[in-house]
Amino acid sequence: MNIQNLISTKKSSHKYTFLSLFLLVILLVNINDVLPTYQQPIGEIISIDEAGVPDTELSPFLDYKQILTLKLINEELSTQPIKLENEFSYSQAFSNRYEVGQLLILRKTTVGTKNEYDIVSLKRDTYMVSLLIIFAFLAVLIGGKQGAKSLVSVLLNFAIVFVIMYLYRNNVSIYLLAPIAVIIFIFTSMTLVTGFNKKTLAASLGTALGLLFAITIAYVTFKLTGSRGVNYQEMDITISSPVELFYFQLVIGTLGAIMDIAVSIASSIEEILKTSTVVTRKMLISSGRKIGNDIMGTMTNTLILAYLSGSIPVILLMMKSGISLGYMMNISLSLELLRGVIGSIGIVLSIPITLLISIVLLDKVPHSEVK
């Protein structure tokens, strides 16, 4: 019994697996050479002087200095290595402790005849690309066709976000962008995952309606409470119209969760209708409800955990600063919790909505109510 045979569907594909694994390793090792180089100067750390840093435990309350010797790797003239200073603290909350071999993106300012350099940031793209390649490999290995489709969908959705961002920055109204964005997101993701058919239509409509209801409930609630509790200033970026951004984030986040449930319900209803010839409307509804209830719990928790994870560093810092739990829950975590709750409302609402739409769209033969 060969494990490879279990995972892949073609008989000879364990040869392909090993070949691709080999190529993968070669690609990852040479990743720096494969990526395009930038216009901005890049320095490679060839040595670090940490004279002032103790070998033993670092104090959390001090700043430590690294003197980095960098070799400029994409300047036209061969230049001498440069020395730059880097400060870091034990927590590395706002700083980094660099290692030899890492690449830094620099900014060059020419003062007279001398070039001066500052550190802009660590060159992180190689790490992201490497992990992305590993993800792609696993997606195809474990996920097969669906894995590849998921990968394409992730990249596509990323691209769509970039486009929306660009349009928004060019003053296209968010009230126009949001519905269009939602439609495009639903269309792209759904057709990739479930194909271009009635099931997808049912799931899409269920998603759209569930989303609409959830956002409406949120909006009405905020209006009635005077937005008390929605602390826009806690958004960890500064932007001129936080309210718009909050709603848009809310819409996108809720969308993903609702799509999942909608697809599950629509698929199940289609499956039941395909395999059974004696199913009644009543049975369909009860099966659909059961399926929805099965997923409800884990889906809402998935959403909550995904949102809460982002606030972990802030919460830890707050705990260390002696800020009370009550304050944290009411003020700092308010946005995350609100997103989670509203998303969950959307999830729960979309169960009956998608169920009804699926039955109406997919059930073509009229059934008698009692069998």
Added chain:
Amino acid sequence: MNTSLIVLTGILFILMATIGGARGVRSFFSMLYTVTIFIVLLIFISMGFNPLKTTLIASLLISVILLFNINGINKMTIISSISVLIAIILTLLISLPFVKEARIQGFSFEQVEQLSAMSAYVNIDLSEIVFIEILIGLLGAVIDVAISITSAMNELYVIDSSLKFEQLFKSGMKIGRDILGTMTHTLLFAFLGGFFSILIWFSTLNYTFVNTINSKLFASEVFHIICGGIGILLIIPIATALMAATLTKEK
């Protein structure tokens, strides 16, 4: 008092009870348990306990409570809990070198103003905390996939108990693949919202494309999403194999 949150949570409870019945009510409370365990976990970490070990314990606790509460204690929930633990450890190991090198811990200097009320000089090494963030972020999705697979496999076996390991495994993998698409989207879109905000903000700061994609915040979101995807992928064969083995062993 966070009025909006209380009102909306109340609405959620009513909806879950109405639409979900008893199951819905239990699901609602499991959400509360999850948030509680989450806060307790962070309290422990801030008190100095090893972040990674405490998070693994907390993850197991969350899986167990979530699954046992909603689905009961049975082979499916037990196997799911074990598979989840294995999957998140593996995800951690795979992503460790890249995430560590990429230095995405803490906050970026763009956020200094917002956080000026707090001191960054604390005795927590935020580079360890990054992994906690990633694990917690994908935990829910991984639990979801695990229980979906094990439940479905159990149904199959109940219908036809003559199925052998290979057949069960193949079916489990197929089930996992079917869910893969939508689950990835759930996580993707949950993080995509934040991602969008970051892009907007950076563009107001006039960051170049290069600066944007190499920035700590951007990289952080990207890693969250990719690691989430890896976690969801890994749980599929793990849960399938363990469940198939458990089911066939009962002969």
